[in-house]
Amino acid sequence: xxxxxxxxxxxxxxxxxxxxxxxxxxxxxxxxxxxxxxxxxxxxxxxxxxxxxxxxxxxxxxxxxxxxxxxxxxxxxxxxxxxxxxxxxxxxxxxxxxxxx
Amino acid sequence: xxxxxxxxxxxxxxxxxxxxxxxxxxxxxxxxxxxxxxxxxxxxxxxxxxxxxxxxxxxxxxxxxxxxxxxxxxxxxxxxxxxxxxxxxxxxxxxxxxxxxxxxxxxxxxxxxxxxxxxxxxxxxxxxxxxxxxxxxxxxxxxxxxxxxxxxxxxxxxxxxxxxxxxxxxxxxxxxxxxxxxxxxxxxxxxxxxxxxxxxxxxxxxxxxxxxxxxxxxxxxxxxxxxxxxxxxxxxxxxxxxxxxxxxxxxxxxxxxxxxxxxxxxxxxxxxxxxxxxxxxxxxxxxxxxxxxxxxxxxxxxxxxxxxxxxxxxxxxxxxxxxxxxxxxxxxxxxxxxxxxxxxxxxxxxxxxxxxxxxxxxxxxxxxxxxxxxxxxxxxxxxxxxxxxxxxxxxxxxxxxxxxxxxxxxxxxxxxxxxxxxxxxxxxxxxxxxxxxxxxxxxxxxxxxxxxxxxxxxxxxxxxxxxxxxxxxxxxxx
Numbered sequence: 137x138x139x140x141x142x143x144x145x146x147x148x149x150x151x152x153x154x155x156x157x158x159x160x161x162x163x164x165x166x167x168x169x170x171x172x173x174x175x176x177x178x179x180x181x182x183x184x185x186x187x188x189x190x191x192x193x194x195x196x197x198x199x200x201x202x203x204x205x206x207x208x209x210x211x212x213x214x215x216x217x218x219x220x221x222x223x224x225x226x227x228x229x230x231x232x233x234x235x236x237x
Numbered sequence: 238x239x240x241x242x243x244x245x246x247x248x249x250x251x252x253x254x255x256x257x258x259x260x261x262x263x264x265x266x267x268x269x270x271x272x273x274x275x276x277x278x279x280x281x282x283x284x285x286x287x288x289x290x291x292x293x294x295x296x297x298x299x300x301x302x303x304x305x306x307x308x309x310x311x312x313x314x315x316x317x318x319x320x321x322x323x324x325x326x327x328x329x330x331x332x333x334x335x336x337x338x339x340x341x342x343x344x345x346x347x348x349x350x351x352x353x354x355x356x357x358x359x360x361x362x363x364x365x366x367x368x369x370x371x372x373x374x375x376x377x378x379x380x381x382x383x384x385x386x387x388x389x390x391x392x393x394x395x396x397x398x399x400x401x402x403x404x405x406x407x408x409x410x411x412x413x414x415x416x417x418x419x420x421x422x423x424x425x426x427x428x429x430x431x432x433x434x435x436x437x438x439x440x441x442x443x444x445x446x447x448x449x450x451x452x453x454x455x456x457x458x459x460x461x462x463x464x465x466x467x468x469x470x471x472x473x474x475x476x477x478x479x480x481x482x483x484x485x486x487x488x489x490x491x492x493x494x495x496x497x498x499x500x501x502x503x504x505x506x507x508x509x510x511x512x513x514x515x516x517x518x519x520x521x522x523x524x525x526x527x528x529x530x531x532x533x534x535x536x537x538x539x540x541x542x543x544x545x546x547x548x549x550x551x552x553x554x555x556x557x558x559x560x561x562x563x564x565x566x567x568x569x570x571x572x573x574x575x576x577x578x579x580x581x582x583x584x585x586x587x588x589x590x591x592x593x594x595x596x597x598x599x600x601x602x603x604x605x606x607x608x609x610x611x612x613x614x615x616x617x618x619x620x621x622x623x624x625x626x627x628x629x630x631x632x633x634x635x636x637x638x639x640x641x642x643x644x645x646x647x648x649x650x651x652x653x654x655x656x657x658x659x660x661x662x663x664x665x666x667x668x669x670x671x672x673x674x675x676x677x678x679x680x681x682x683x684x685x686x687x688x689x690x691x692x693x694x695x696x697x698x699x700x701x702x703x704x705x706x707x708x709x710x711x712x713x714x715x
Contacts, residue, residue, distance in 0.1 A: 140375065143484055143492065146489065146492050146493060146496070147480070147492065147496050150480070150492065150493045150495075150496035150497045150500070151496055151497075151499070151500040152500070153256055153497050153500075154259075154476075154496065154497035154498060154499065154500030154501035154502075154504070155500045155501065155504055157256070157259050157260050157263055157497070157501050158263070158501045158504045158505055158508075159504070160263075161263045162265065165262065165263060165264075165265060165268065165602060166505065166508070166509070166602040167328070167329070167332075167602035167603055167605075167606060168262060168268060168602065168606070169259070169262050169263060169501075169505065170332065170468070170469055170472055170502070170505060171328070171332050172258070172259060172262040172271065172272055172275065173259060173472060173476065173497075173498040173501050173502055173505075174332050174335060174336045174339070174472050174475075174498075175272070175275060175276075175279070176255045176258070176259060176275055176476075176494050176497070176498050177336075177339050177472075177475050177476045177479045177494060177495055177498045178279060178335075178339055179251070179255070179279065179282060179479065179490055179491050179494040179495070180339050180342040180343050180346070180475075180479045180482070180491065180495075181279075181283060181309075181342065182248075182282050182283060182286045182488060182490065182491060183342075183343070183346050183479070183482050183483060183486050183488055183491050184342045184345070184346055185283070185286045185287075185289075185292070185305050186286065186289060186291050186292060186486055186488070187345070187346040187349040187350070187486070188301055188304055188305050188308070188349070189289065189291055189292030189295060189298070189301050189302070189305065190291050190292070190295060190349075190353070191301060191349055191353075192295070192296075192297070192353070192356075193352075193356065195352060196349050196352050196353060197300075197301065197304060199345050199348050199349050199352065200301075200304070200345070200349050201304050201307075201308050202308075202341075202345050203341075203342050203345035203346050203348075203349065204304075204305055204308035204309060204312065204342075205308040205309075205311055205312035206312060206338040206339070206341040206342040206345065206391075207312070207338070207339065207342035208308065208309040208311075208312030208313040208316065209312040209313065209315060209316040209335060209338040210316075210335050210336070210338045210339030210342060210475075211279055211283075211313070211316075212312070212313040212314075212316040212317050212320070213316030213317075213319065213320045213331065213334070213335035213338070214316075214332075214335050214336075214339075215272065215275075215276050215279070215320075216316065216317055216320030216321055217320045217323070217328060217331055217332060217335065218262075218272045219272050219276075220320070220321075220325075221325075221328065221606055222262070222268045222269045222271075222272055223269065224606060224609040224610055
């Protein structure tokens with residue numbers, strides 16, 4: 137478990153890390169990167185699983201069920217979309233024409 | 238006990254994979270590996286969570302785990318199918334939707350925690366306990382903060398999706414919308430405070446209801462041109478909400494991933510807003526393109542039409558053609574035809590370049606992705622700063638489905654809502670051909686003087702059809 141001040145340090149360091157990652161990114165990668173970070177916060181799925189796991193009444197279970205459903209949508213959808221987008225950055229010229237279907 | 242170490246260790250590894258994955262995604266060379274790494278982290282974290290003691294120790298563990306699996310199958314299955322099926326052109330709204338789902342998940346986690354805490358608090362015989370007595374002050378505050386942010390991100394992202402997908406056209410709801418929003422925001426905060434000092438379900442329900450409405454009301458007046466900024470902002474907000482709920486659950490992977498995305502997303506939002514010469518608060522409160530087009534000077538003279546045949550001839554004998562794609566090209570799916578046209582012109586010895594405005598389309602980089610899909614090599618694609626000086630040496634600037642990004646009033650009309658936004662100087666080239674579906678204004682709702690200048694010709698029609706006609710025209714020359 138993470139509590140109090142230790143969490144505050146994590147918040148701060150994670151904040152700087154995110155900032156550092158984005159500086160000096162070429163414009164062409166802005167959309168894929170937004171999509172990629174959208175996937176990364178799909179980790180909310182893990183929290184949703186725990187929320188449903190600790191639910192004790194039908195109402196809590198119902199809300200937890202929605203949480204997992206939405207979280208899974210975020211994680212899976214974020215991955216599929218990002219992967220498809222980045223697939224086009226494969227190599228430069230050669231195999232591109234075949235890929236364009 | 239050893240299970241604890243396995244789980245905590247896996248979360249740690251997942252956090253490392255997320256950060257390194259994002260880092261790799263910030264360079265075109267390693268970007269593909271980045272998403273694979275982050276994906277591996279996600280799979281690992283998800284799998285070990287099934288062994289979490291909180292889940293296994295429950296009296297109804299079997300039921301809950303079954304529900305978890307069913308929910309993952311439904312939510313994940315839906316996202317898998319929609320994500321695989323969606324056309325490249327519709328990517329921005331899908332990102333908005335998946336992001337909204339993440340925000341909703343964060344908010345519902347908070348809801349479960351608050352419902353549970355309320356029930357446990359009410360068990361106290363004296364009836365004087367409040368939610369913070371059960372959850373702790375810090376956890377209660379962050380749960381509520383994460384809930385409000387996540388809920389707004391959820392309903393706001395769904396509205397953004399509906400607007401981009403063309404399902405929602407209106408951009409105003411009520412008179413004095415901003416005042417109404419302020420009132421709802423104040424009421425939401427009021428109920429948030431009420432949650433803190435009570436052990437009752439009513440303020441919780443009212444709080445979530447109001448936050449949902451707030452997200453909708455905030456997003457509806459936002460103009461289409463500002464959508465990328467909004468989606469990016471909601472992405473950052475979801476990250477923040479996930480980080481806060483991570484604290485509530487004592488989950489380090491959620492805190493790190495959430496906050497990293499929160500700060501990276503905030504910076505990305507800022508970069509996009511700067512590219513459009515707008516501030517983030519401006520996007521929310523100015524309501525550019527919110528129904529009342531700033532028809533400052535009205536129409537300026539006549540638009541002059543050109544036939545595809547003539548346009549084709551003009552381009553065939555040009556020294557240099559610069560193609561400026563915009564969202565209209567994405568809608569018309571015209572990128573493949575445009576690439577075919579480019580190759581034909583290239584064979585005739587015409588120099589062809591693509592000019593991409595930082596915010597062309599619905600997101601920065603949107604046009605690059607589409608052109609890459611069609612097979613256009615990178616060395617033909619130029620950023621705004623690199624190509625603007627080149628328009629004066631250009632015979633034809635072909636504008637396809639772009640409008641605001643070539644609007645000269647951004648430079649010379651201080652009363653224009655676009656004023657100050659950097660634009661592509663298409664107007665400086667010898668001839669400008671604009672492929673456009675109709676005579677309407679761009680997404681900002683601002684009239685474009687470029688369309689009325691002497692060297693501009695309009696080629697009306699759907700982007701793909703027009704590109705096809707140009708191909709026929711160029712081919713006919715043999």
